[in-house]
Amino acid sequence: xxxxxxxxxxxxxxxxxxxxxxxxxxxxxxxxxxxxxxxxxxxxxxxxxxxxxxxxxxxxxxxxxxxxxxxxxxxxxxxxxxxxxxxxxxxxxxxxxxxxxxxxxxxxxxxxxxxxxxxxxxxxxxxxxxxxxxxxxxxxxxxxxxxxxxxxxxxxxxxxxxxxxxxxxxxxxxxxxxxxxxxxxxxxxx
Amino acid sequence: xxxxxxxxxxxxxxxxxxxxxxxxxxxxxxxxxxxxxxxxxxxxxxxxxxxxxxxxxxxxxxxxxxxxxxxxxxxxxxxxxxxxxxxxxxxxxxxxxxxxxxxxxxxxxxxxxxxxxxxxxxxxxxxxxxxxxxxxxxxxxxxxxxxxxxxxxxxxxxxxxxxxxxxxxxxxxxxxxxxxxxxxxxxxxxxxxxxxxxxxxxxxxxxxxxxxxxxxxxxxxxxxxxxxxxxxxxxxxxxxxxxxxxxxxxxxxxxxxxxxxxxxxxxxxxxxxxxxxxxxxxxxxxxxxxxxxxxxxxxxxxxxxxxxxxxxxxxxxxxxxxxxxxxxxxxxxxxxxxxxxxxxxxxxxxxxxxxxxxxxxxxxxxxxxxxxxxxxxxxxxxxxxxxxxxxxxxxxxxxxxxxxxxxxxxxxxxxxxxxxxxxxxxxxxxxxxxxxxxxxxxxxxxxxxxxxxxxxxxxxxxxxxxxxxxxxxxxxxxxxxxxxxxxxxxxxxxxxxxxxxxxxxxxxxxxxxxxxxxxxxxxxxxxxxxxxxxxxxxxxxxxxxxxxxxxxxxxxxxxxxxxxxxxxxxxxxxxxxxxxxxxxxxxxxxxxxxxxxxxxxxxxxxxxxxxxxxxxxxxxxxxxxxxxxxxxxxxxxxxxxxxxxxxxxxxxxxxxxxxxxxxxxxxxxxxxxxxxxxxxxxxxxxxxxxxxxxxxxxxxxxxxxxxxxxxxx
Numbered sequence: 001x002x003x004x005x006x007x008x009x010x011x012x013x014x015x016x017x018x019x020x021x022x023x024x025x026x027x028x029x030x031x032x033x034x035x036x037x038x039x040x041x042x043x044x045x046x047x048x049x050x051x052x053x054x055x056x057x058x059x060x061x062x063x064x065x066x067x068x069x070x071x072x073x074x075x076x077x078x079x080x081x082x083x084x085x086x087x088x089x090x091x092x093x094x095x096x097x098x099x100x101x102x103x104x105x106x107x108x109x110x111x112x113x114x115x116x117x118x119x120x121x122x123x124x125x126x127x128x129x130x131x132x133x134x135x136x137x138x139x140x141x142x143x144x145x146x147x148x149x150x151x152x153x154x155x156x157x158x159x160x161x162x163x164x165x166x167x168x169x170x171x172x173x174x175x176x177x178x179x180x181x182x183x184x185x186x187x188x189x190x
Numbered sequence: 191x192x193x194x195x196x197x198x199x200x201x202x203x204x205x206x207x208x209x210x211x212x213x214x215x216x217x218x219x220x221x222x223x224x225x226x227x228x229x230x231x232x233x234x235x236x237x238x239x240x241x242x243x244x245x246x247x248x249x250x251x252x253x254x255x256x257x258x259x260x261x262x263x264x265x266x267x268x269x270x271x272x273x274x275x276x277x278x279x280x281x282x283x284x285x286x287x288x289x290x291x292x293x294x295x296x297x298x299x300x301x302x303x304x305x306x307x308x309x310x311x312x313x314x315x316x317x318x319x320x321x322x323x324x325x326x327x328x329x330x331x332x333x334x335x336x337x338x339x340x341x342x343x344x345x346x347x348x349x350x351x352x353x354x355x356x357x358x359x360x361x362x363x364x365x366x367x368x369x370x371x372x373x374x375x376x377x378x379x380x381x382x383x384x385x386x387x388x389x390x391x392x393x394x395x396x397x398x399x400x401x402x403x404x405x406x407x408x409x410x411x412x413x414x415x416x417x418x419x420x421x422x423x424x425x426x427x428x429x430x431x432x433x434x435x436x437x438x439x440x441x442x443x444x445x446x447x448x449x450x451x452x453x454x455x456x457x458x459x460x461x462x463x464x465x466x467x468x469x470x471x472x473x474x475x476x477x478x479x480x481x482x483x484x485x486x487x488x489x490x491x492x493x494x495x496x497x498x499x500x501x502x503x504x505x506x507x508x509x510x511x512x513x514x515x516x517x518x519x520x521x522x523x524x525x526x527x528x529x530x531x532x533x534x535x536x537x538x539x540x541x542x543x544x545x546x547x548x549x550x551x552x553x554x555x556x557x558x559x560x561x562x563x564x565x566x567x568x569x570x571x572x573x574x575x576x577x578x579x580x581x582x583x584x585x586x587x588x589x590x591x592x593x594x595x596x597x598x599x600x601x602x603x604x605x606x607x608x609x610x611x612x613x614x615x616x617x618x619x620x621x622x623x624x625x626x627x628x629x630x631x632x633x634x635x636x637x638x639x640x641x642x643x644x645x646x647x648x649x650x651x652x653x654x655x656x657x658x659x660x661x662x663x664x665x666x667x668x669x670x671x672x673x674x675x676x677x678x679x680x681x682x683x684x685x686x687x688x689x690x691x692x693x694x695x696x697x698x699x700x701x702x703x704x705x706x707x708x709x710x711x712x713x714x715x716x717x718x719x720x721x722x723x724x725x726x727x728x729x730x731x732x733x734x735x736x737x738x739x740x741x742x743x744x745x746x747x748x749x750x751x752x753x754x755x756x757x758x759x760x761x762x763x764x765x766x767x768x769x770x771x772x773x774x775x776x777x778x779x780x781x782x783x784x785x786x787x788x789x790x791x792x793x794x795x796x797x798x799x800x801x802x803x804x805x806x807x808x809x810x811x812x813x814x815x816x817x818x819x820x821x822x823x824x825x826x827x828x829x830x831x832x833x834x835x836x837x838x839x840x841x842x843x844x845x846x847x848x849x850x851x852x853x854x855x856x857x858x859x860x861x862x863x864x865x866x867x868x869x870x871x872x873x874x875x876x877x878x879x880x881x882x883x884x885x886x887x888x889x890x891x892x893x894x895x896x897x898x899x900x901x902x903x
Contacts, residue, residue, distance in 0.1 A: 065843040068779030077843045086826040115825045
């Protein structure tokens with residue numbers, strides 16, 4: 001327990017220790033002027049989004065083939081027209097319980113670098129068109145470490161949408177030579 | 191701009207081929223070939239590279255190839271003698287050329303003076319400022335070229351051969367193709383099939399002989415050697431062999447050799463007399479990506495076809511006769527299409543073999559041993575996916591043979607062996623697989639040293655008495671290396687265990703046979719392709735898995751009485767006097783809902799070099815099927831116990847099992863929980879109480895290296 005606390009403390013201190021961490025985000029967002037489109041989807045009441053350019057297709061949940069001894073949020077693999085695609089459960093990934101996947105659940109197939117993966121979500125909401133300057137930095141408040149997978153926040157009407165960094169979210173599962181290309185998904189378009 | 195890039199791509203593809211040619215030719219040069227055509231060929235290749243480099247404005251490359259070409263030009267007309275140092279310089283120059291091309295292709299900037307040392311050496315020699323290796327003194331150009339011609343051992347002769355097999359030839363079980371191949375081995379062969387007697391397919395009589403050939407053979411062999419090729423068939427064919435003395439200089443243009451095209455029906459080929467005019471472009475260059483796309487698409491087609499046939503299996507054929515017949519034909523055609531598409535990707539192993547003479551040359555110099563490398567069967571074809579993978583294991587085994595296998599020159603002389611060691615690298619097809627052997631006539635495996643090391647490392651039990659063969663193959667065990675000192679050549683941290691693991695990952699096997707004092711032989715067998723394979727589909731719980739057929743020995747439902755268990759928790763099955771360890775797929779993979787009692791499940795006996803025979807416990811066999819291998823790792827991380835995946839007829843993904851890894855996982859689990867306590871095994875545990883059975887099993891386990899003991903690493 002003690003060890004855990006020091007761990008968290010050191011974590012926080014490192015993230016605080018980089019003084020321009022926030023500054024960099026600012027810089028990035030100001031650089032990203034011009035409109036961008038995001039596909040938003042939800043698990044429960046929470047909304048997430050990925051860059052529309054990453055999305056390959058959206059399909060209803062079908063039974064997957066389970067791979068042995070994998071993390072619980074890795075649901076299995078799917079045959080996508082001859083390509084074998086791993087499917088991740090976003091709810092489980094964020095430790096928010098279990099998804100009883102049915103055919104009304106949705107799999108969003110996205111490209112992360114040169115990898116193709118699927119994310120299991122409850123539903124796809126809509127497509128957001130926003131100006132780069134509207135992307136807000138994630139407040140560095142929570143210690144869970146999960147905020148590092150969020151690139152920024154966007155307000156759409158009353159809703160808050162978190163922009164997912166898919167590359168870092170599944171970093172361990174999709175070790176790829178091209179992860180460098182994933183580091184800055186927005187920069188590619190800027 | 192796009193078109194320009196496209197030309198560039200073609201240029202680099204050509205360069206790669208040309209460099210390959212240069213390598214081959216240089217090797218034959220270093221083997222002491224006196225054939226002037228060798229230097230001509232190198233010259234032409236370098237010249238082509240230079241021309242392209244100039245066109246694309248790769249100035250550094252162009253400048254270097256210009257000097258290289260100049261050197262070759264002087265060598266080929268004899269102004270500079272071809273000595274051993276000369277050949278070495280050529281090798282170095284070709285390395286630099288290759289590095290420069292690579293740099294140009296990847297658009298990386300090289301330092302200005304890259305390769306300058308060699309360039310300077312070449313230009314000094316070319317301009318005559320530096321004394322070339324050994325100049326032929328007091329000779330002007332003309333005399334030199336004469337010297338060169340005289341030094342050629344035999345004058346080349348041109349044989350014109352007409353060969354028309356009669357029907358008896360085939361009845362006597364002779365095969366013209368083999369004769370043609372043998373002819374080809376004698377020299378430069380141009381073959382023109384005569385097809386004028388070939389009737390239409392409908393009129394063809396399977397027992398008749400319709401084909402005949404005109405050959406032109408340029409070779410320095412004697413007439414009787416050519417006649418010898420036809421020795422067994424002279425009675426059964428019309429044969430005419432004429433010699434034409436070949437005094438003309440080889441022309442500088444590239445003559446594409448026509449392959450033995452028996453199926454070509456081009457009338458131009460029948461009338462053509464001169465080999466140069468008969469030479470037609472018989473191959474086209476295809477982008478690899480396109481080819482891969484084609485192969486993938488055919489793979490999809492195979493899956494769709496198996497899905498269709500699965501869905502319509504239950505159709506009553508009397509109600510849908512056309513549909514059923516159509517599907518049968520579809521299956522037939524799909525299989526044929528797949529085979530022909532796969533054959534497009536088949537390449538001779540030459541591209542890998544041709545790199546080895548150089549390796550041997552460099553290594554033997556470094557080790558100060560005299561080595562003669564013989565390669566056999568370099569035209570044996572395998573899929574390009576396999577070609578890419580065999581280079582490293584072959585390199586490693588040759589290194590091993592040279593470093594550990596062959597004795598030093600003095601030692602060989604003391605032993606009364608010829609001072610030059612022999613290493614033979616050969617390839618052949620056998621039973622739908624490619625077999626590559628690397629043999630040497632060195633000292634063989636020092637079994638005492640191997641045993642000692644194996645005991646030290648705990649690879650075998652102290653009391654075990656393995657057979658000679660088993661000892662020899664221990665060099666493949668993980669963490670094994672007998673080299674007393676780590677040498678520069680081998681012992682770079684990569685042992686034979688890695689070689690074996692890599693080969694097994696490809697669905698191959700490797701083993702070694704050795705005779706002390708006489709030498710050793712590595713035998714490596716590999717599938718011809720890595721794109722498809724025959725698999726057995728099995729079920730465990732609700733999930734389906736594929737076990738590669740080459741691994742499977744048999745499958746059986748064990749009787750309850752044949753199931754035993756060791757005190758370590760290892761389950762065994764007693765089959766025909768042998769105890770075979772079992773590993774349950776459901777336990778290794780944590781599958782829910784599978785049959786847990788081996789007595790009610792099915793045991794698939796699988797075999798591997800790593801652990802011998804083991805039994806994989808599954809619920810059920812579903813059936814045998816040709817499966818298309820799909821990579822799991824293109825979108826996901828590697829999964830232990832699974833080598834790849836395939837797509838079944840129902841469109842679902844099925845993992846292909848890596849049985850070695852599964853075995854390792856099950857051993858790992860046994861060690862982590864030495865006394866597994868599950869109720870479903872209680873009856874088997876009772877068996878263990880039966881002192882005789884357990885004692886017997888335990889003794890066997892200690893004696894037989896196949897059966898793991900806790901000490902196995």
